[in-house]
Amino acid sequence: MGARFTIAGGREGLLRALLTALAVGLGVAVLAIAASVPHLLDERERRTTARQVNTPLEFEQPGHELQKGSGTLVYRDASTEFRNRKVGGALLHPEGPGAPLPPGVTDPPRPGEMVVSPALGRLLDAGDGKLLRERLPYRTAGTIAPAGLIGPSELFFYAGDDKLAPGDGAVRIDRFGDGEPGPPADGGVVILVVLGCVILMLPAGVFISAAVRFGGEGRDRRLAALRLVGADGATTRRIAAGEALCGALLGLLAGAGIFLFARGFAPHLTIRDVTLFASDVTPAPVQAALIAVAVPALTVVVTLSALRRVAIEPLGVVRGAPARRRRLWWRLLIPAVGLALLVPSTVTVAWSPYYGPIETAMVAMGAALLLIGVAVALPWLVEACVARLRGGPLPWQLATRRLQAGSGPAARAVSGITVAVAGAIAVQMMLSGMQSGHDRPGGSVASWSRLKASYRPGTPEEINAYTKAFRATPGVQDAVAFVEQYATVPGKEHSVTTVHVADCTVLRTLARTGSCREGDVFVAAEKDGDVDTAHRFPPGTALEMDGFERAKERGTPAYRWTVPASARIVETLPGPTGDHQFGILATTSAIDARAIPDARTTVLARVDPGDRDDSIERFRNTAAAIDPGMRVWRLGGVVKENHLAAVEEGMTIGAVCVLALIALSMLVGTLEQLRERRRALSVLVACGTSRATIGWSVLWQTAVPVVLGMALAVGAGLGLGRLLLALVHERVRDWFAFVPLVCAGAGMIVLVTVACLPALWRLTRPEELRTE
Structure with a gap:
């Protein structure tokens, strides 16, 4: 009878039922979205883990390397950035017919081909993706399915490379989904998620409680009329509960529709490059069932609670006296x-x-x-x-x-x-x-036009070629390249300096070396004396370069080297990035850079601020042409869309x-x-x-x-x-x-x-x- 009053109660009753269903539906939709957060996070973590790979070979203990076989594949990360958006990717070289396939890929890309995410495919086809297309000189042969992507707007690719071999960042694997677990979620993101759930759920409960009170005065008149025709107090309360229950059930249906409509916008929501699949926004069955039971129960409880201090008599309704303070x-x-x-x-x-x-x-x-x-x-x-x-x-x-x-x-x-x-x-x-x-507009910090790249240690000929290639890149105003690694004085705590290895041409841009020829070594001291390099690491100092803990775990012996007595103390100069390179400056014949554990080739560059965005992308294109694994980043931070x-x-x-x-x-x-x-x-x-x-x-x-x-x-x-x-x-x-x-x-x-x-x-x- 209560349901009939709700649905067939005339225009006023129907309007009241629609308002109640809308209000309860909005509350239900909010609760469903909040209940979807755990499933959403689990799905993202599952897809992220599914495409991870084993620990890189260079960090494994000797003798534990995976051997080549029919079921192995050589994998190398080739991620980059474009217009301040991350472009994830990897190079693949199957070594046999049983080589593993990445999630979302049905056939391995052949050499010179790549499979891309739908978002990356659209970007490459658009006019704005011209510079990125130059960086990825592969023919698009397919699309990565959603199972292999973290989000619908993710930029990701897999490219085939038959010249790929283990070493220098490449790793041999026999399966995907076997990588180390990722770092814990950032505290700020966790708090935002938690606070969002709390803020969604609490007002929803309050709103549902207020919604079931719609039409209270008309309901009281109906209940009084029912008492007049013979219904007792318990019957009227059951009828009132039936009215509320009917409105709640209509609200559940409305809430399901609102939820399905709202989650369709999930792929268009982006937070710091994080996007969502609509299918991820799904509450777990237990939580959905709990909402379906809890919301009608709440409406009934609220209705009966509202009638607790109401005396429904045949000739009217009398409300109880106000409660105590x-x-x-x-x-x-x-x-x-x-x-x-x-x-x-x-x-x-x-x-x-x-x-x-x-x-x-x-x-x-x-x-x-x-x-x-x-x-x-x-x-x-x-x-x-x-x-x-x-x-x-x-x-x-x-x-x-x-x-x-x-x-x-x-x-x-x-x-x-x-x-x-x-x-x-x-x-x-x-x-x-x-x-x-790093979320502010890029023009607010001048250093965002300064770049740094890092790569494996190079030979003198390679470093010279890198420098020429970067300087020839349109938009690059200046660039230098050198090998560097930290060095310590054995037996002395906090005695750390940096050893830079390059030819005389590069060293002259880093310090006032005066005359320089192969075999020379310099101790670079700061002009104002804040960094007393000359006195802490004078000529004749014995240094040790051990690559820190990673090289020790591999059993790589430390490289020992003594600053020659002929080393001269020189004054540093600001490099292309405006920074001074303090420490030891050595020519390529004075030290064997290839023997230094975990040494890296560093490239410092400055691009044209007036054409900064395109110049940065051209610099990245040059780096990718040298090696897709070369890392490039801005010294002023990554400028992201706000x-x-x-x-x-x-x-x-x-x-x-x-x-x-x-x-x-x-x-x-x-x-x-x-x-x-x-x-x-x-x-x-x-x-x-x-x-x-x-x-x-x-x-x-x-x-x-x-x-x-x-x-x-x-x-x-x-x-x-x-x-x-x-x-x-x-x-x-x-x-x-x-x-x-x-x-x-x-x-x-x-x-x-x-x-x-x-x-x-x-x-x-x-x-x-x-x-x-």
Whole structure:
């Protein structure tokens, strides 16, 4: 019978059912999205692990190398960057018919061919990808399936190379998915995910609780009529529960539709190069079943709780007297426990940027308790504030007297706003704080036009060729190349310097060497004397280069070398990047660079700032032509698209949408209150009170709880955001993140009041004084 009242209750009943289904559906969709986060992370981790490879050969113990066979494959990472976006990739050389295939690839690419992700294929076909096409001189022979990609917008490729052999970064493998586990998730990302789930779920629960109260006054009239025709109190409560249950079931269907529609936008969401497949946004079956059971159960519990203090009689409904004053101590206990969970976390993670299960649980529980504390403290705050209001203009007195008579419904409606706004402010502070220097526009730092590349140790002829090739690259203003490695003085702690090996032409660009010929060695000292290289590592110093722990694990002996007594102390010069290369400068015949463990060839370059972006890509093209494994990075940091700013803007829009939905629920609640008070309002008008006075009273009646709730939300949101930024060792960059939300709240007050005015004029007509 309750379901029939919901569906077949006329136009008003159908409208009420649609509003309830929409509100519950939005809450269900939000809960489903939050419940999808674990599955989303698991799927990304599974795909990431599935394409990892074994530890590179150069780090294995001697004698443990994998031998060539029919089921082996030589693999070498060939990742690069293009327009500040990572382009992942690898070179493959199958050594037999049973060689393993990467996930998402059905046939291995032949030499000179490559298989690409759909996003990379589109980029290569576009005009903007011309320079990247020059860097990847392979014919596109296929597409990588989603199983081999982390996200739909990932740029990734596999290319065939029959000249590939183990060594110099290449590794022989017999399977994929056997790599070392990746590093723990970054603390800031963990906190954002956890906070996002908390912020999504708490307002959803509040919103669902408010939604099932729609149409309370009309429901009470129906229940009174049922008592008149013979139903007892228990029967009426069961019918009311049936109405709520029917609305919840409709809301579940609406929520499923909203969720499926919303997750279709997942591939278009990008956060620091992280994209999502729509199929990843799927709640686990257990969690979906829990939502399907918990939401209807919550609606029934809320409905029965609302009827607890209502006496439904055959001739009307009598509501119980107001409850005793709300107590504050237990309301403050909840956020106090949340603070106790968050503050120790600051001490715990001060030693590490990563989060484990314990830290994650502490952050989640602390943030949830703080936001719950905001919601439960609001009713006390509204009651305590309005109880002290006296006097004032007539509209103000009407509004405050109404709130003093019963502030519970208003506080419940506003609690959803409070939780949503507090959480949104905290997330916005996190996002703005995490926008570090590498997310700023590239033109703000001059060093972003300076590059550094690293490669295996080269011969003198190779280094000279590298330097000429880079200097000949269009847009490159200057470039030098040299072999370098750290060196220590045996038996002395903290005595570390750097040995640079290059020909005289390069050394002259690094220091004032004067005359230089093969076999010369120089000790480069800083001009102002801050780095006293000349006295710490004078000629005749014995040095040791052991490659640190990696070479020791392989059993590679340390390389010992003594600075010759003929070495001259020289003054350094700023290189192409503007930095001084302190330490030992040796010509190529003075030291055997190939014998130094883990030595690297370093290239320093400066490109034309006026054509910086294209010049950087041409530099990378030159590096890839030398060897696809050469690493290139900017010395000023990686300039990324400001995705966090876009997410911050999206969060603001989402919060405003939540405010609009809650404003709709407040509008429905205010209209029902006006209908309940229509006789009292009509009497006021009949006695000479103007409708404008009553309209202003409705405005103040809406404004007072909202203003108090927004003030509480701003304080809680700023405090929570500051605590969470401390967890990731970031500073607050925007203390005024709450301004757009406060403005939206003010606009919501005006809109609710204006929308109520037509009904108010109608309900205050003299005809409303008629009664039976």
